[in-house]
Amino acid sequence: MAVYLQVLEELEAEGEEIISSSKLAQLCGVNPSQIRKDLAYFGEFGVRGVGYYVTDLKESIKHFLGLDKTWNCAIVGIGNLGRALINHRAIKDKGYRIVGAFDWDPFKIGEKVGDLEIICTRRLKEKAKELNIQIGIITTPPNRAQRAANHIVEAGIKAILNFSPTRISVPDDVIVDYVEFSRYLIYLSFKLIHG
Amino acid sequence: MAVYLQVLEELEAEGEEIISSSKLAQLCGVNPSQIRKDLAYFGEFGVRGVGYYVTDLKESIKHFLGLDKTWNCAIVGIGNLGRALINHRAIKDKGYRIVGAFDWDPFKIGEKVGDLEIICTRRLKEKAKELNIQIGIITTPPNRAQRAANHIVEAGIKAILNFSPTRISVPDDVIVDYVEFSRYLIYLSFKLIHG
Structure with a gap:
């Protein structure tokens, strides 16, 4: 999760809005089926055939990890x-x-x-x-x-x-x-x- | 491997000479089948029905990990x-x-x-x-x-x-x-x- 978050933060900083699950998997060094399983919990940010909304998924993972708090x-x-x-x-x-x-x-x-x-x-x-x-x-x-x-x-x-x-x-x-x-x-x- | 090594070092310091695989598994927080798989490579230090020779297994893992070198x-x-x-x-x-x-x-x-x-x-x-x-x-x-x-x-x-x-x-x-x-x-x- 921490790896996904880091990659998503880098993508956001580069101005990416949407990322395919296969691309995200590649950047995170995991296989696509693993990423779909891991991110199933955040299902609403995945759009079949399109991918994930970078910022929404990032915020959601941050919340899940407790990183939206101090x-x-x-x-x-x-x-x-x-x-x-x-x-x-x-x-x-x-x-x-x-x-x-x-x-x-x-x-x-x-x-x-x-x-x-x-x-x-x-x-x-x-x-x-x-x-x-x-x-x-x-x-x-x-x-x-x-x-x-x-x-x-x-x-x-x-x-x-x-x-x-x-x-x-x-x-x-x-x-x-x-x-x-x-x-x-x-x-x-x-x-x-x-x- | 690093965990096994640490536990074996602690056992050696306590004067233990032989440890059963189930006890070693418990101390390392893994299950016995996992430990037998991981330590299969060091087979000669495992004695069926008895366990492992603490010092020999420790030295062998150290060698495998490169920790017998500086x-x-x-x-x-x-x-x-x-x-x-x-x-x-x-x-x-x-x-x-x-x-x-x-x-x-x-x-x-x-x-x-x-x-x-x-x-x-x-x-x-x-x-x-x-x-x-x-x-x-x-x-x-x-x-x-x-x-x-x-x-x-x-x-x-x-x-x-x-x-x-x-x-x-x-x-x-x-x-x-x-x-x-x-x-x-x-x-x-x-x-x-x-x-």
């Missing part, structure tokens, strides 16, 4: 990676706003990163309500990740993206996803060996 | 994200060594990041040979990403990991993968809406 995120762990994410334009463009920057380090607290002031992680619970934080992002060193997760969970936040290279334990009603840089490198070196 | 990587674009990757322990632990740090900014060139000295991107070609660089990592702003890719390609490097939120064009014999942070956030917000 999502408020907090980052816990303001090292280089945390700072990179605070300034990352692509996240903002998709509607994810970093509204809180948290760390334990007393030397960092109060420091400005972009428009944000670094706040003590102990205040996450109080700030989560105030700032309506929906997603917690962990960019701490591995030995701090579980503690960061605990603060996020206690703050009532139900989704966590963990960049720290360690597993975290959370209650069943909290969604966790992991960004593992090494996975991408493994893919590349595998392809270099096996083609 | 892979030399260069980073182009030394901002916060580039610095974060240079210091990222999890990458090193998997055998990916960042051996070169490149940037165009004359104020950065010569500066030390960890053990590395930042080198001008124009010298990438010369350094790629000297340092035997196999993977190029792009962490530039989007408007510099294609230029970074061109330098990497000209240096004869055949694999690129692009963190910059823009598409890059490279010859067919160069493998490219993209790390898109927004994809992970889209997954989380989607799950928050649709459960």
